[in-house]
Amino acid sequence: MIPELGHFALILAAMLAIAQSILPLWGAQRGDVRLMGSAAPLAVAGLIAITISFAALIWAYVTNDMTVVNVVANSHSAKPMLFKVTGVWGNHEGSLILWVMVLAGCSAAVAAFGGALPSALQARVQAVMGMILLGFLAFIIFTSNPFERIWPPPPDGQGLNPLLQDIGLAIHPPLLYIGYVGYAVTFAFAVAALIEGRVDAAWGRWVRPWSLAAWSFLTMGISIGSWWAYYELGWGGYWFWDPVENASLLPWLAGTALLHSAIVVEKREALKIWTVLLALLAFALSLLGTFLVRSGVLNSVHSFASDPARGLFILCLLGIYVAGAFALFAWRAPAMAPAGVFAPISREGGIVLNNLLLCSITAVVFVGTLYPLFLDLLTGQMISVGPPFFNAATAPLALPLVMAMAVGPMLAWKRASLWPVLQRLWWAACVALLAFILTLALAGWHVLSALGFACAFWLLAGAVADIADRAGVGRTSLGNAWNRARNLPRAAWGAAIAHAGVGVTILGISGMGLSTEKLVAVPPGGSTTFAGYEWRLEGVRDFVGPNFTARKATITVLRDGRVVHVMEPSKRYFPTGRMTTTEAAIRTSPAGDLYAVLGEERANEAGVNEAVLRLHNNPLAPWIWIGAGIMALGAAFSLSDRRIRIAAPARRRKEEAEAPA
Template sequence: MIPELGHFALALALALALAQTLVGLWGAHRAEARLMAATGPIAAGILIAVAAAAGCLVWAYVVNDTTVLNVVQNSHSAKPLLYKISGTWGNHEGSMVLWVLILALCGGAVAAFGTNLPSALQARVLAVLGLIAAAFLGFILATSNPFSRVWPPAPDGQGLNPILQDPGLAFHPPLLYLGYVGFAVTYAFAVAALIEGRVDANWGRWVRPWALAAWSFLTLGIALGSWWAYYELGWGGYWFWDPVENASLLPWLAGCALLHSAAVVEKREALKTWTVFLALVAFGMSLLGTFLVRSGVLTSVHAFANDPARGLVILALLAVFIGGGFALFAWRAAAMVPTGVFAPLSREGALVLNNLLLCSIAAVVLVGTLYPMFADLLLKEKISVGPPFFNLATLPLAVPLILGMGVGPLLAWKRARLWPVLQRVWWAALAGLAALLLCRALAGERIGPALGFGAALWTIAAALADIADRIALFRRPQSAWARARFLPRAAWGGALAHAGLGVTILGLAGMGLATDKLALLKPGEATTLAGVEYRLTGITTVQGPNWTARRATVELREGGALITTMQADKRSFAVSRMNTTEAAIHTTWARDLYLVMGEERDGGAVLRIHDNPLAPWIWLGAAIMALGGGLSLSDRRVRVSAPAARAVRAEARA
């Protein structure tokens, strides 16, 4: 009975989404206040219906209802409770329910917190969100029903993919989807603005918080996925330019550009058409990622292996929403004439450069990701595009981007002079140059890590210089603390996000100096890497809740002193008949000591050992970036538009 209630809730949500679309568009077109006001309660109804459906699916997993096909294919009675719950989105059907649930949350948030929006704009935004929800709910009900029954019931389920049975993967998809789907709100604002033919500073203020929230969640989601791949897959690296990794990076780059562009619209009412264009692109990249993961056109440990038929439906949705959005853009963009004028050397000019470089990097990643598929389809040639291409193609674009990040925030709006800015960041440039030269001397022929350390120190020091300039630390030090206390949280958040990127670059540079070693050891034997002795003390069999493992126990010593004891597993899951590798990692602020157990041979085991300098800083920097975004979002001046709600309503009525 519970699965039928979940299926009915999805159908009800589809009907409400269609009603929200029609009522919102017609009410805004006819300026009917009652119809426009009805979109908010309908959005709340969609949220309740989709939440009920998601709850029913979670219930089916928790009680291991083997009359539900989705549960049989992706769960098992022996799974821990956490993985029974996270298993609801560890498959195509359940992940689409999560996708729509987050979309309904976004619609409910626009209805609840968008009371200061003009009624017509809010109604159109909710109508567009309703249309997106209706399309994906229809897709779920027609091709991906998570509540399909199977009879007679199976004795037990087939289990979840073992590599997904991990705490990191329990939280990675929700965070990633909050970013993906969050850009649907900025897309809806862009389409609503195109319908009205008007974009102004208020529109920039309304769009920017949603872009900031989506970007922050996406940053956390990407970082958590990267960390999971690092410790779970046993590859010893942080990023492999996997097509699905790239699919999440593309909306992140577009969203980052959108954030900065929206600031120009808000401050100067310039770059209006470009900002609307970026809002369409950011959501388009999110839909593209959804298509790549579920279409079966690529092979990846991150991808859902589904039939191409459902991938074609998602491709059709991508064509409708993005093609329709760009068609509307081509028709209405001319009406959005920019009013702000600025010199090339200005804060606006720096943000334009930022946008061009971010979009260029996104274009490189997009071409490198999609070209092998098109070459296979059209030319019947198998082409592999890997890290060497992406590293070489993005580095020349990343260098000026990082240099501009340090100078841009110190430039004045509209028109600026370069020399006063350089006088305020000379010490940051000196710190970056010193780090580059020192690392170049120590690293020998490897120029990449030296560039990374220099860029990292420059970025962090320039963020500090920005705060120092805002509080006049060097000009009027006696009152700097008082100014720091009243500095807007958005200013602190922006500097913190920039510094977080510097911390991540520091970790990437350190990984450029990583060393590794393969060693066949028998119990009692030892090997040495980077001054650390690894001694295998034993190999045992361990029984887990739903797996059996062969475990290698290794003692680590440095200078004769015991550092720690590490245990690396090779796990076997009987239900799914799959094996996984569980890496052992000893983390310090300075480095990761990383150990993977390979095959057993001659009474011993093959161990792969990595010494990864500064590896933890990669994910620490991402957390700092997201924290900076959250701090900016907590600033009321970012969340709430400047005009009072009554004034906005009066303007809308006029």
């Protein structure tokens, strides 16, 4: 009965989405206040219906309802309760329910917090959100029904993919989806503005908080996915340029450019075409990522589905939404003449450079990810594009981007002089140069890592210099500078914190460039030396978990005869899925990670069993994810600024609400 309730709730949500797609748009066209006012209650009602459906699916998982095909395929009675719940979105059908629930939540949030929006604009935004919601609800109902029944029910389920039975994968998808779907809001604002034929400073301020929130959640989602791959897959790395990893990176890059471009629209009413284009592009790339993960065209540990019919349905949605939006953009773009004129050397010019470099990196990643697919489709030839290509192609673009990140925030609007800014950054350049020289001296001839350390300290020092310059350090007394710093807008502090977070992440990546690895076979009681430590294998024993069996090694790490840490890497075998996973043991400190992976056991020439150990020394590795957290914190701090959250009262709301389009 509960699954049927969930199914009917989905159908009700689809009917509400049809009404949300038509009535507010019709009302905005006719200037009918009542029809425009229907947008908010329809959005809230749709959220309630989808939440009921999602709760019904959770109930089926928690109660082990083996009459539901989705539960049979992705759960098991022996699975821990936490992973029963998170298993709801650990599969194709359930993750789509979460997707549409987040989308409906965003639509309801626009209704709740968009009171300052002109009625016509809010109605058009809600109508576009309703159209997106309707497409995905139709996709679920017609191709991916999570409540399909099976009879007679099997005695137990097939279990969830063991790689997904992890706390990192419990958190990663919801954060990622909020980021993806957040760009649906900016997309809806862009389409609504194109329908209305008007983009101004107030529109830029309304778009900015949504792009900021989406960027923050997407940053956290990507970083937690990277962290999961680091410790769960046992490969010892943080980023592998996997096609599905790239699929999440693409909207993040476009969203970063959108975030900066929206500031210019708000402040100067310039870069209107850039901003609208980036808003369309960010969501288009989010949909592309959804297609890649669910179409079966990619083989990845991240992929959800391998049904070409489902992929074709998403491809049709992608074509309808993106082609329609870009056709509207081509029609309206010539009329969006920029109001603000600026010199090449200015804050606006710096943001244009930022956009060009970010879009160039996006194009490189896009081509590198999709080119093998098109080549296979056209010629049948299969090739692999891996880290060497991406690293070599993106590094020359990333370097000037990082250089400009410290300079851009200190440039004046409209017209600026570069030399005074460089003079205020002289000490930051000295810090970066010192970091470069010290890395070469202490770590050997690792030029790329030394360059990375220089970039990291350049950004960190640049963020400090930005705040110091705004506070007037060197131009007024320290007391006055402190008071000015305290009274700076939170958005200014947030931007500096986010830029510093990029520097911290680059610091961790540069440290990983100095990592070392050793593969060795050690008998119980034996030891090996690596990275200045003695690694002693105390033994290997069997271990039984709630739904798996395991072989666990105990490794004592010593320095100068003193125990530093005890590590217990393991290999787990899941009988239900007939799959073995690797559980790395990691000793984390501010200086880096000691990382151990247990391999196969074998007998040596003397007949003594040995365990194969793969040991890593990863300097500064934790700072990769700490930096991502600092970036998201900076975005959240900016979002806490009331001047960003509350739209500027630049438009005459009553006239806009009553006037026909």
